[in-house]
Amino acid sequence: EAQVTQNPRYLITVTGKKLTVTCSQNMNHEYMSWYRQDPGLGLRQIYYSMNVEVTDKGDVPEGYKVSRKEKRNFPLILESPSPNQTSLYFCASRGQGNYEQYFGPGTRLTVT
Amino acid sequence: KQEVTQIPAALSVPEGENLVLNCSFTDSAIYNLQWFRQDPGKGLTSLLLIQSSQREQTSGRLNASLDKSSGRSTLYIAASQPGDSATYLCAVPNAGNNRKLIWGLGTSLAVNP
Numbered sequence: 139e140a141q142v143t144q145n146p147r148y149l150i151t152v153t154g155k156k157l158t159v160t161c162s163q164n165m166n167h168e169y170m171s172w173y174r175q176d177p178g179l180g181l182r183q184i185y186y187s188m189n190v191e192v193t194d195k196g197d198v199p200e201g202y203k204v205s206r207k208e209k210r211n212f213p214l215i216l217e218s219p220s221p222n223q224t225s226l227y228f229c230a231s232r233g234q235g236n237y238e239q240y241f242g243p244g245t246r247l248t249v250t
Numbered sequence: 251k252q253e254v255t256q257i258p259a260a261l262s263v264p265e266g267e268n269l270v271l272n273c274s275f276t277d278s279a280i281y282n283l284q285w286f287r288q289d290p291g292k293g294l295t296s297l298l299l300i301q302s303s304q305r306e307q308t309s310g311r312l313n314a315s316l317d318k319s320s321g322r323s324t325l326y327i328a329a330s331q332p333g334d335s336a337t338y339l340c341a342v343p344n345a346g347n348n349r350k351l352i353w354g355l356g357t358s359l360a361v362n363p
Contacts (some may be wrong), residue, residue, distance in 0.1 A: 180353045
C-alpha cells in the first residue's frame with residue numbers, strides 16, 4: 139500500500155529537549171515536505187526536499203532542521219524545542235511530474 | 251503572491267442535503283487544485299485532484315469543478331451524510347516552482363442526523 143508514515147503520532151516534551159519526528163514514504167517520490175498546522179494560520183511549509191541531499195527552507199523554517207540522506211526518509215529535527223513549536227505536523231511527498239501530494243497521518247507535538 | 255480563500259468557514263446542514271463548498275485563488279496560473287478532508291485533530295485525506303486542463307473530477311458523491319479564468323473551484327457533495335462531517339481544505343501548488351502547496355483555511359462541515 140502506498141503511504142507516508144510518521145512517528146511518533148503524539149509527543150509531549152519539555153523546552154530544550156532535542157527531538158526527531160521521522161517521515162518515510164514507500165512510493166519512490168522525489169519531493170518531500172514538512173508542514174505545520176495551527177488554528178487560524180492554516181498549513182505552512184517548514185522545509186522541502188527535491189531529492190536526496192537537496193533541501194531548502196519553506197515559509198517557517200526557524201527552529202527546525204531536516205536531512206535527506208535516503209530517498210524514502212525525511213526526518214524533522216527540533217534541536218531545542220520551544221512552546222511556540224506546539225503544533226500539528228504533517229509530512230508530504232509527491233513524485234516528479236505527478237503533482238498529487240500524499241500526506242502522513244500527522245504528529246501532534248506539545249512543548250511545555 | 252497566491253492566496254487561497256474558502257467560504258464559508260463553517261457550514262451546518264441536515265442530513266440528505268446537497269451542498270457546495272467554495273474555494274477561490276488569486277493567481278490563475280496553477281498546475282492543479284487538490285481537495286482534502288481532515289477529521290478533527292487527524293490527518294489529511296486527498297479527495298480529488300483536478301489538473302489545470304480539466305474542468306471537473308468526480309469520486310462517488312463528490313464532484314469538484316475548476317474554473318481557472320475566474321479563480322474558483324467548487325466541491326459538490328451530494329446527499330450529505332453525518333459521516334461527511336469534517337473540515338474540507340483546498341490547496342494549489344505555488345505558482346512558478348511547485349515546491350509547496352498554498353492552502354485555504356478550510357470549511358468546517360457539520361451534517362446533522
